[in-house]
Amino acid sequence: MHYTLCDLFSDLTQNAIEANAKVIKVELSQSSQSVAISIVDDGAGMTRETLMRATDPFYTDGKKHPGRKIGLGLPFLIQTAETCGGSWGIRTKKDGVTAIAGTMYRENPAEKSGRPFGDTEIATPSGTEIRCIFDLTNIDTPPIGDVPGYFRQILTFDNEYELIATRITPSDTTVIKRSEILEALGLSDEGSFSDANALALLGQYLESMEE
Ligand SMILES: Nc1ncnc2c1ncn2[C@@H]1O[C@H](COP(=O)(O)OP(=O)(O)OP(=O)(O)O)[C@@H](O)[C@H]1O
């Protein structure tokens, strides 16, 4: 199977869950020319040193995947963006200290120079913001992949968290909130999509949004 942009977005969102984020905001914006995503979490954040290591393809702490020499999420993001004219940026805050890495996120992939994250601080005491944009007209850009499948995956991790996903297309903007879907399915007390029925309903709902 080929690696798609949605696979990449899944890995990046999973990192936010693994960093114990309580609130994760995902904004996926798509046109015929480009696809852009921002993932903002209030999880543990990274020190400057962790950020440097995490963006280095030859480094891993070896804890999560003993025997594997590299982390996959962030190095893949960087490699993919760099081979297909995309751009990426990470801003992260831990213990009040902010660190930034990236190619200076550009709104328009055709622009030569980008803009940094702007002057606003990360609003939470710790957290991470990842942004990237891919040029869909570049032949080296991987296909977008399965967008409803991506949303289903990031909504159904076992942890307790709120996820607010905004999908922007030229004709429509849709916002999905994990808590509201759980409530609609009568699963607020459980706090997760534990049974097969709920998962199937969620899948149908997400597919119907594509029509
Ligand atoms: N959103 C985030 N919040 C806090 N730390 C993060 C975040 N994203 C990445 N990191 C840090 O960067 C490291 C590297 O992330 P990356 O996704 O590349 O590899 P990994 O998660 O360790 O392993 P893999 O994704 O291959 O299972 C993580 O282990 C974590 O320390």
Ligand SMILES: [Mg+2]
């Ligand atoms: Mg990861």
